Amino acid sequence: MVATSVPYFTGIPALADYAVGPTVRRNASGMSAHDPILRGYRRAINAMRALPDENPCSWFYQAAIHGTPDPRNLTAWNTCHTDPGFFWAWHRMYLYWFERIVRKYGKMYDWAIPYWDWTNPSERAIPAPFRTVGDTLFDASRNASMNGGGELSTSLATSVSNAMALLDYFNAQSSVNGPHGSVHVTVGGNMSSVSSAARDPIFWLHHSQVDRLWNLWLAQGGGRSSPVGDAAWRNTTYTFFDECCNEVTMKGCDVLRAAKQLSYSYEGEPAQVNQYCPLVWQIDPDLIRILVRWPGPFLIRKKAVRLKLDPRKVKLDGGRRIDEVIRSRQHSATLNISGVEADVQPGVSYAVYLGPPGLKPDPKSRYFVGDFGMFSAGIKTKKHHYSPADFVFPVDKALSTVRDFQEIEIMLVPTNGLDAGKGYKDRPEPRAQLSIREISIGTDPAMPQPPRDEQEKLRRQEEEGG
Numbered sequence: 001m002v003a004t005s006v007p008y009f010t011g012i013p014a015l016a017d018y019a020v021g022p023t024v025r026r027n028a029s030g031m032s033a034h035d036p037i038l039r040g041y042r043r044a045i046n047a048m049r050a051l052p053d054e055n056p057c058s059w060f061y062q063a064a065i066h067g068t069p070d071p072r073n074l075t076a077w078n079t080c081h082t083d084p085g086f087f088w089a090w091h092r093m094y095l096y097w098f099e100r101i102v103r104k105y106g107k108m109y110d111w112a113i114p115y116w117d118w119t120n121p122s123e124r125a126i127p128a129p130f131r132t133v134g135d136t137l138f139d140a141s142r143n144a145s146m147n148g149g150g151e152l153s154t155s156l157a158t159s160v161s162n163a164m165a166l167l168d169y170f171n172a173q174s175s176v177n178g179p180h181g182s183v184h185v186t187v188g189g190n191m192s193s194v195s196s197a198a199r200d201p202i203f204w205l206h207h208s209q210v211d212r213l214w215n216l217w218l219a220q221g222g223g224r225s226s227p228v229g230d231a232a233w234r235n236t237t238y239t240f241f242d243e244c245c246n247e248v249t250m251k252g253c254d255v256l257r258a259a260k261q262l263s264y265s266y267e268g269e270p271a272q273v274n275q276y277c278p279l280v281w282q283i284d285p286d287l288i289r290i291l292v293r294w295p296g297p298f299l300i301r302k303k304a305v306r307l308k309l310d311p312r313k314v315k316l317d318g319g320r321r322i323d324e325v326i327r328s329r330q331h332s333a334t335l336n337i338s339g340v341e342a343d344v345q346p347g348v349s350y351a352v353y354l355g356p357p358g359l360k361p362d363p364k365s366r367y368f369v370g371d372f373g374m375f376s377a378g379i380k381t382k383k384h385h386y387s388p389a390d391f392v393f394p395v396d397k398a399l400s401t402v403r404d405f406q407e408i409e410i411m412l413v414p415t416n417g418l419d420a421g422k423g424y425k426d427r428p429e430p431r432a433q434l435s436i437r438e439i440s441i442g443t444d445p446a447m448p449q450p451p452r453d454e455q456e457k458l459r460r461q462e463e464e465g466g
C-alpha cells in the first residue's frame with residue numbers, strides 16, 4: 001500500500017487549489033507547439049517521470065492504473081475496464097484525477113486535457129507536436145506511419161456518428177468503444193496494449209475525445225440518459241489518487257455533470273445535460289432486448305469473412321419474424337457481436353458490414369455499420385479482469401433496403417485503420433484469429449427517464465448548496 005488516508009471524494013471545494021473551475025478542454029488541433037497547455041503538459045510529464053514508480057503521482061504509476069505488466073500490482077493498478085459497462089464513467093474519473101495531478105506538476109492551475117477529435121476530417125493525423133522527434137509529447141513506439149503524419153480512416157467518423165444515433169446508454173457506449181479501440185490499434189506501440197497505452201501522452205487526448213462524445217451523445221436528447229437508474233452503475237466505487245498523491249474513491253454518481261461536479265467543459269460543446277442520481281429509483285436491467293441470436297462460435301481467420309445468417313428461420317415471441325419486426329419500424333435495430341476474443345492483439349481493426357449477400361467493402365456504402373479494434377477486453381493475454389469484448393452497431397440504415405430476408409450477410413474486413421494514402425495497406429493480414437461467441441440482432445430502446453420531480457428537487461439542492 002502506498003497511501004494511507006482514504007478520504008471519500010467530496011466534490012470540488014475540498015481540494016480547491018487544483019480544482020479551480022471552470023476549465024475548458026480545448027481541441028488540440030488549434031494548438032501550436034508552444035501553446036501554454038502543451039507547455040504545461042510537458043512540464044508535468046517531465047516532473048512526473050522523475051518521480052519513483054511507486055509514487056502514485058508518477059507518470060509510471062498513473063499509466064499503471066490503466067494497466068501494467070509489472071507484477072507488484074500496487075493499489076489501483078490494472079483497474080481499467082474491469083466492467084465494460086463503466087467504459088465512459090471509469091475513464092472520466094481517471095482523466096479527472098490525472099488532470100489535477102498534471103495541474104500541480106505542470107504548475108498551471110487551469111490546465112485541462114486537450115482533446116484529439118479524430119472524427120474531424122482535418123484532424124485525423126496525430127497532432128503535430130506529439131509526433132515531433134525529441135518532444136516530450138512524442139512516443140517512438142507508435143506505428144511509423146502515424147508518427148509520420150498518416151491519417152486515420154474516415155470510416156471512424158461514420159462509426160462514431162452511427163454510435164451517436166443509438167438511444168440506450170450501454171449500446172452507445174459499446175458502439176463508441178469499437179472505433180475507440182481502432183484508434184488505439186492504429187496508433188500502435190504503447191497505445192495498442194491496455195498495459196502500456198497510458199504511457200503515451202496522446203492517450204489522454206484520445207480519451208478526452210471519448211469523454212467528450214459522452215456529452216455530445218447526451219446533448220442530442222431524444223430520451224438519451226446516463227444510466228442513473230442502474231444501481232450497480234451508481235454505486236460501484238473506483239480508486240484513484242489526488243494531486244497530493246492520496247487515495248480517493250469515486251463512483252458513477254460523482255461524474256454525471258462534468259461542469260457542475262468536475263468543473264470542466266469542452267470547447268464549443270452544446271449545453272451539458274445535467275442528470276442527478278435518484279435516491280432509490282431503479283430500471284429493469286434487462287432493458288436491451290435481443291430479437292434473434294445466432295450462436296457461434298464464429299472463427300474469423302481470413303483477410304475478410306462473410307457470414308450468412310437466415311433470419312426467417314428464427315421465430316420471435318408471439319410468432320413474428322425478425323423481418324416483420326424490423327419492418328414494423330417500432331424499434332431501432334442493432335447488430336451485436338458478442339463474446340469476441342483473440343489470443344493476442346490482431347494488430348488490425350475490423351470494418352463491419354451488414355446487408356444482402358454480395359456485400360462490397362466500401363465504408364461509404366449504407367451497409368457499412370462501424371469499425372472495431374480489439375483493445376482492452378477480449379485479448380486473452382491480458383492478465384487482470386479478463387472479459388471477452390462486445391460490440392454494438394446500429395443497423396436500421398443497412399437493413400432499410402433489404403427486400404428479401406432469406407439471408408443477411410455480415411462481412412468483417414480487417415483494415416489497418418489508416419486512410420488510403422500514406423502508410424495504407426489494403427487488406428492487412430491479422431496476427432490472430434477472432435472468435436465470436438454469438439451474433440444477434442437486438443433493439444435499442446431509450447432508457448426510462450428518472451422521476452422528474454426528484455430531479456428538479458436535486459437540482460435545486462445542488463444550486464442552493466453552492
Ligand SMILES: [Cu+2]
Binds near residue numbers: 180184207
Ligand atoms: Cu482507451
